[in-house]
Amino acid sequence: MTPEELSSAISACLRDAVADGQISVEVPDEVRVDRPKSREHGDWATNIALQLGKKAGMNPRDFAMILQERLLGIDGVTKVDIAGPGFLNITLDAAAAGELAKVIVEAGPAYGKNDALAGHIINMEFVSANPTGPLHIGHTRWAALGDSIARVLKASGAEVTSEYYINDAGNQMNVFARSVYNRMHSLPVPDGGYPGEYIKELADIVAAAHPDVRTLTEAAALPIIRHAAYTAQMADIKDTLKDFGVEFDVYFSESGLHDGGAVEKAVERLREQGHIDDTDGAVWLRTTDFGDDKDRVLIRANGEPTYFAADAAYYLSKKDRGFEEKIYLLGADHHGYVSRLKAIAACAGDDPEKNIQVLIGQLISVNGARLSKRAGNIIELRDLINWLGADALRYSLGRYPADSPMAIDPELLKKNTNDNPVFYVQYAHARSCAAARNAVAKGVERTVFDASLLTHETENDLLAALGRFPSVVAAAASFREPHRIARHIETVAGAYHSWYAACRVTPVNDGAVQDIHRTRLWLNDATTQVLANGLDLLGVGAPEKM
CATH class of the missing domain: 3.30.1360.70 (Arginyl tRNA synthetase N-terminal domain)
Known part of the structure; x- marks a missing residue:
């Protein structure tokens, strides 16, 4: 049961x-x-x-x-x-409690999935780094947590679209293009420009794709460089995310909002809702009606839209695409965005307590991490992956609440000891796989299942931990807290290690295979499945050998 x-x-x-x-x-x-x-x-x-x-x-x-x-x-x-x-x-009774082992094995990867959020259609935006440089440590936490949150939401029945908002509009892109142009012509980095060896790499990529670009006038070269360097940088971002186990359903371009007239249309829609003021030649959204600390300018007096106008248009785009719930995952320096985004939702006629959720992540640090040689002034995500491994990095980031600052200890993550949490869980999975292989080699197969035989105290504890897994998944989805899963599979791993030390899946020496061995193989394999399912929700591998 x-x-x-x-x-x-x-x-x-x-x-x-x-x-x-x-x-x-x-x-x-x-x-x-x-x-x-x-x-x-x-x-x-x-x-x-x-x-x-x-x-x-x-x-x-x-x-x-x-x-x-x-x-x-x-x-x-x-x-x-x-x-x-x-x-x-x-x-x-023992039979009712032990029956769970068979239920889990037969459910396989579906064990833990539930329909608590069935019918919820969610857009979840995270990372959304500017396409002007490589991903760095500041993006690392949301890449790991955002992907894990999406996974647990889907496991609880929600329909989730993960989305990356590309900030490819505005003057930053012009500065980016000029930085590449200057490097291409051995000129100093422009004021406010982007340093780092990656700019030289981009210059080489652009020159290879457009051999004549060096001979063009600056005015003619910059648009070509802007597009080609942007394309190359986004490819690098996507490749890095893929190496980190993160792939997005949608990459949404900010420039597309401007080019398609979505910003102007958003202003008119908000005007129809009755929350627009025209003051001093500028167009304002009266966000103070809904708790913001001040009203926000949408269109400046010179006719130029603000970043906030693009934010409003982007929110309305999500709404128009059928997403009742929009989750934004923002960095520690974005606290001020919470009230203004919720105000946009209210001005658009949505319920800010239901239709939008803004999660703010705290900073992380990695002891001993070095600044990137390519970027010069940041710690690149790619370097962290190469140094610590994607599994260790993702698990470490996934086992703490997003709103708690954290420091990662690389020396701990590289240890193959039980005080390293990711090793502890992955080793339990590999150990259970090895136990299954050894059992089969000694003629123990899952041909018999007698739940009444699972009476040892460690079996009761292990079954109880396995049985709580679905409710932990549901809670992780409800509270957007995948660290609950990490902590729980550590409990499962601990219960398994204790059981493994006390109960044998195979006979001693050349003893006869009995039903207790066959039944314990079911429990062993049930543990394997729960650990694999939990690690998968965190985007972490489940090795069969270590």
Whole structure:
């Protein structure tokens, strides 16, 4: 019996009690069950009697007694105790608890997936680095977390489009083009321009693609250089992200908004909503109506649109493309964007508490990391991948909440020891794969499954950890916190290592293969599957050998 099945059984008992007139209360869609702090208190616990007792006009313990009697009639439930003011502690028989191992193996990669967010259509924008240089450490955290959040949202039934907003409009692109032009002609870096060896690399790429560009006038060369250097830099960004295990569904161009007239159309739509003011020759969006600290200029007095106007047009584009929910993942220096983006949503007629969510990530540091030789003044993501490995980097970034500053210890990540979290989990997966290979070599196969044989204390602990995985995935999706999965699979790995030390999957020496060995192979392989599923949600590999 899985925790979800037990939860459904409790709900059914509640509905039956209502139908029989024993209680009068609205039954919730889901009854939460948790692992008790002490195994002596049973396999699972619920506080549903405390939640509903007063609503039903009853003492919670009296409510619990009604539920206790009905729960004892469920197949697989051997004991139900009432503790304190009305907690219900539930003990399952070994067969009911152990059945979970077979459920997991048969579900395979689908185990842990749920429909908690079914029907949600979500656009999730993250990274969105300017196409004027390589990705650096400041983008690393959101690349890892953004991709993992998208994965857990999809695992919980949401329809998710991951999107990268390319800031390819404005004067920064002109400065970028001039930086490449100057390097091409051995001129100094222009004021506010981009230094670094990558600019020379781009100059060489542009010259190779356009051999005559060096002979053109500056005015004629700059548009060619701008487009070719931008294309090459975006290719480098995409290649780096791919090496990091991150691929986007959509790359959305800011210049496309301007070229297609979307910015002007957005201003007119917001005017129709009644939130536009024309003051001192400029066009303002009255965002203070919805909590912003000041109104924002959309069109300057000289007729030029602001970056904020593009932000508004981009939001409306997402809305027009059918995304009810828009998630923005922004860096630590973007706190001021939260209120203004929510104000855009409100001015567009959306509910800022429902239709938009802005997540702010805190800074990270990597001890001992060196500035990039190519970029000169940044720590490149590509260098971090080459130094630490994508798996170690992604796992480390994924196991902490986004809003907590963090420092990565490279020496720890390179250790093959249990105090290195990514090694600890990946080793558990590789160890379980090795155990399965050894079992098959000794004639142990999954031809028999007798859940009643899984009675060892470490088996109970391991089954309980495996059983919580789907609820952890659902919570990670609901709260946009993939670190919950990282922490949980570390618990699974710990439970597995303890079980492996106490229980044998293969006979001792040349002993006969028994049903206990065959059944334990199911539990071993169930662990393999949960670890693989969890690592996949974090974008981390699950090695079969280490």
